[in-house]
Amino acid sequence: MPELPEVESVRRQLAPHVRGRTVVAVARDPYPARRLGDVERAVGGTVTDVARRGKFLLLPLAGTAPAHPSELVLHLGMSGILRVLDGDDPAGRVGGGGHVRVRLTLDDGRVLVLRDARRFGRVTVVDPGDHGAASPALAALGPEPLGPAFTVDHLARGLARSSAPVKARLLDQRLVAGVGNIYADESLWRAGIHPDARRVGRVRAARLHTAVRDVLAAAVEREGTTFRDYQLVNGQSGRYLTELDAYGRGGLPCRRCDGPLRTTTVAQRGTTFCPRCQRR
DNA sequence: CCGGGCCCCTGGATGC
DNA sequence: TGCATCCAGGGGCCCG
CATH class of the missing domain: 3.20.190.10 (MutM-like, N-terminal)
Incomplete structure (x- = not known):
């Protein structure tokens, strides 16, 4: 993916x-x-x-x-x-x-x-x-998340403008470009925000902003995540798979609080999150 | 303009 | 064992 x-x-x-x-x-x-x-x-x-x-x-x-x-x-x-x-x-x-x-x-x-x-x-x-x-x-693509146009302000305003679940907003390429299902779950886990949260204020938007950038940068460093089909041009796999904290880990213990991760559907997408340490 | 819902497509996993 | 069914996903498109 x-x-x-x-x-x-x-x-x-x-x-x-x-x-x-x-x-x-x-x-x-x-x-x-x-x-x-x-x-x-x-x-x-x-x-x-x-x-x-x-x-x-x-x-x-x-x-x-x-x-x-x-x-x-x-x-x-x-x-x-x-x-x-x-x-x-x-x-x-x-x-x-x-x-x-x-x-x-x-x-x-x-x-x-x-x-x-x-x-x-x-x-x-x-x-x-x-x-x-x-x-x-x-x-209609929004700013590059690793570029200068993706600011806390941009994200906070974009989230405030809508009452859709925050995960749906992250997947909306008009708000920020390039985030898909894997890195949306990873970013929300890292920021401690429930994927179905509909009110994300400035403080949490700032945390999410940092999380999105850190997760994407770390994944680029590892040349992506090979979960099923993805291969590099040389046929090798991306090496971020073992770094995943949420995606693909439903039922497994949360790496932060040890509680079981839960899998649901948000925005028509399979979604894994920690019900204990990700807050609405 | 916005958001929700469904469709596309097929290999692999699961169920009976 | 074999067949049927389901699931994964980003973007297009339709509808309210």
């Missing part, structure tokens, strides 16, 4: 493989059209950067036909994996057993492939910066 730390780790590994490379061919499998846009437009484009906003990867392309730049926008969904393989590697074949949905052949003979068993990923190519055409969610 790629969230900010996973996508950022993929970005860092991917960049040296593709920056400066030109896309010479594109192949795709019959993917649901609404999840796969005009990827053929990438042909002829040279990757000038590998950037990230929230859970989206952004690859600006110079020189795509007809002689103007464009931007490849990619979301890994829940099971998307990017690999850079040798051109003759059978694992990179579209329509083979590896769930390869999109294959970009690069000018060094290697191929960038998107594998996506559950088909929740999306890829398209749009005019540079025309993010709304790629995804309304991308265009």
Whole structure:
């Protein structure tokens, strides 16, 4: 389940493989059209950067036909994996057993492939910066949680403006970009806030702000959490799994108070929290 | 504009 | 053992 730390780790590994490379061919499998846009437009484009906003990867392309730049926008969904393989590697074949949905052949003979068993990923190519055409969610994204625009003030005001459960607010990409189910549970556990809390004042907002940043930064350092499908570009797993305090630990003892963690549903998502030390 | 609810998609786990 | 059912999840979309 790629969230900010996973996508950022993929970005860092991917960049040296593709920056400066030109896309010479594109192949795709019959993917649901609404999840796969005009990827053929990438042909002829040279990757000038590998950037990230929230859970989206952004690859600006110079020189795509007809002689103007464009931007490849990619979301890994829940099971998307990017690999850079040798051109003759059978694992990179579209329509083979590896769930390869999109294959970009690069000018060094290697191929960038998107594998996506559950088909929740999306890829398209749009005019540079025309993010709304790629995804309304991308265009409406809130600040990067590890950047300067994500302040205590921003979070506190955003939480005060709504009576939705605080976990639903953290998952809302318009308030803050890149937090998904795992790191929402982790941040709330660390801040001692009940996921269904609907009134989070300034003091608790400040605690949550610190928790979100600390959790995400620590997860980036460990290259993300591999729970099921997530892999890095080199095929390795993220190493944050053993650091998780809440997610996936329902019924196990809380690492802070030793009471059993409880699992419920908040905002249509599986939610694990400590009923003793996370307060409404 | 906002929030709630449902849908997409399929491998793996669980249940009978 | 084999089949059916359920569950996971982010974003799109519809509705009130």
